Amino acid sequence: MIDPQLLRTDIQTVAEALKLKGHSLDVDAYQVLESKRKSLQVEAESLQAQRNAKSKEIGKVKAQGGDASGIMAEVNGFAERMKTAQTELEAVKEQLFAMTDVMPNMPHTSVPKGNSEDDNVEVAKWGTPPNFDFDVRDHVDLGEAKSALDFEMATKIAGPRFVVMRGQLAKLNRALIQYMLDMHTQNHGYEEVYVPYLVTQESLIGTGQFSKFGDHDLFATQAEDGYYLIPTAEVPVTNIVRDEILAADQLPMKLVAHTPCFRREAGSYGRDTRGMIRQHQFEKVELVQIVKPEDSYDALEELTGHAEAVLQGLELPYRKVVLCGGDLGFSAAKTYDLEVWLPGQDAYREISSCSNFESFQARRLGARYRVEQKKTELVHTLNGSGLAVGRTLLAILENYQQADGSVVVPEALRSYMGGVELILN
RNA sequence: GGAGAGGUGGCAGAGCGGCUGAAUGCACCGGUCUUGAAAACCGGCAAGGGUUAAUAGCCCUUCGUGGGUUCAAAUCCCACCCUCUCCGCCA
The missing domain is CATH 1.10.287.40 (Serine-tRNA synthetase, tRNA binding domain)
Known part of the structure; x- marks a missing residue:
């Protein structure tokens, strides 16, 4: 929600800023x-x-x-x-x-101009894509060869855009979750939280996933319950501070949660239909920060760095882009995407999205903190994937594959895999 | 699912339909005292919104939520939600 005060006093500035997002006011x-x-x-x-x-x-x-x-x-x-x-x-x-x-948040002044993802600006690159002296397979071929990934079975059970993981890959999936949670809680100062996977409409409105007018990408339970399956842990975790007045010393609040995420993907028929890139159900470890307004841009850099640390720990090549105005999400003022290298696609693909929402979510949420005895102020909220687990798993399969179709387990994960160094062998 | 009790400020807890945005206590903030602290004493202390140059005044709204009765509702009526206790069921 844009500050109504600002709309009264300086609507031209708002209109100009929203133009960058393709919204005409x-x-x-x-x-x-x-x-x-x-x-x-x-x-x-x-x-x-x-x-x-x-x-x-x-x-x-x-x-x-x-x-x-x-x-x-x-x-x-x-x-x-x-x-x-x-x-x-x-x-x-x-x-x-x-x-x-229906007014989106205003982009930060540092956000580049542009209309689509083609106009996003690369700001950093880490690692080098591996060179293979054999025919590269994608994660679908690698996983299906040993029946460790089974898309047909998932389709039988639940329809398209689901997967069944078995044996070593099911375990690798769990290892990744543990690895990420441990890193963020032990090295980056986050508190781990466990949250509901079903939420009310009110919570979705608070974080901006649910608009009366826009369409949304959500699974819902029967009308009498009125529950929605969370599309991301951002929803339940950020709603922790809804209608709260926090003490200044509670900030910054840094929370991490692992949850499954559920999305209809209604608008993406035919896109990424192969493999695990785009599923109705996927795992994600989510980082959320609630901070004082003056700290939020430092926090965005920090939080993005925390997501990068996972990629670096796993030695996966990636690049970091800053989204242009036209590609920014509805609620975000600035977003960094981290894109991991996928040999199977010969391309960088999004694996994390880290955003500062400034006070846009906080205003809807009624999330404030006490500045002085008598004054309250809206907090700033941020979140980012740290990381999307399914995509991390497939990135590992594709980047660590061997000529015989087996896959080397990244060193950082071996202790979580019972010391196993090679899978799908 | 059945029976009962209750939802008031950060917390605890009063509150005959008008003088109650709300007693009192705790917490918190400021001050006096003190070498310092504690104690004691004095003062302050809800949120949201409107108007405004104003973080000054003034005004509106809010006592779980939504409706109703009334000139007037925290107080009366109705519906819903939530919490607690007991019983049943259950991982």
């Missing part, structure tokens, strides 16, 4: 509504103030045993007028909300 329409809101609200509130004053008078007169019928007659007509003013005000507010609710 109807400034005139907004200002017309806003001035209506102002006069209606002033009117409605002054009617209420008058009524309150009169009612108090009645109370006083009656307490003294006097006759209050005169004042009561005077106040009688108020109810109706108040109701009309109230109704009109609500209507205008709703129209304003319809406009602000």
Whole structure:
């Protein structure tokens, strides 16, 4: 949610910033509504103030045993007028909300211009893609050869975009989760949290995944329950601070959670249909930080570094890009994507997305902290994948593959794999 | 699932339909005292919103949520949600 105060005082700046995200803001329409809101609200509130004053008078007169019928007659007509003013005000507010609710967050000034992912800017590259002196296989061929990945079976059970992992790969999956959680809790200062995988609509609205108007990428339970499966741990974890006023010394709050994530992928028919790149259900270790506003950009660099540390620990080549305005998500002010090298695709593919939302989520969430005795201020929220586990697993298969189709276990994972150095052999 | 109790400020806990945005205690902040601290004493201390140059005033809203009764609701009525206790069931 964009600061309504800013929309009143400097809507041009907002309109300019939103243009970078491809959102055109109807400034005139907004200002017309806003001035209506102002006069209606002033009117409605002054009617209420008058009524309150009169009612108090009645109370006083009656307490003294006097006759209050005169004042009561005077106040009688108020109810109706108040109701009309109230109704009109609500209507205008709703129209304003319809406009602000679909406004994305403003990009940070450091965000490059651009319309699509082609305009994202590479800011760093780490490691070198391996050279193979044999025909490279992708993770599907590698996994299916030993029945350690079984897409057909998953389709039988649940339909397309699911996978069954068996034996060593199921264990590798678990090893990766442990490795990531241990690294973030032991080296990076995060507190591990376990959270619900089903959440309410309210929680989704808080983090911006659910808009009344936009479509969403969510699985839902039957209407009577009203639950949604989480598309990312960002939702339950960030909602920890919803409607809270935190003490300054609670910040920064650094949380890490491993959860499965569920997405319909409704808009991506035909895209990434092969393999584990895009699934309805996948595992992710998510980093979340709740920080003071002045610290959020340092925190973004730090948090991105924490995700990079996992890739470096696993010795997977990757590059870091900063998303251009047009490719930025709805709620984000700035995002770094980490893209891991996938020999099977001969390309870098996203494996982590680290974003600063500034106060955009916090405003919806009502997440504040106490600056001084009497003052509260919205916090800034950030999150990033550290990392997407399924994609990490397939990156390992493809980068560590051998001529015979076996796969070397990265050193960092061996203690989590019971000392095994080679799998799919 | 059945029976009962309850949801009030950071916490605990009062609150006859008007003088209660809310007693009191704790916590917290400021001060006096003290070499310093503690104790004691004095003062302050909810959030959101509007108006405004203003973090000054003034005003509105909020006592689980939503509706209703009334000139007036934390207080009365209805529905829902949640919590706790007991019983049943269950990993």
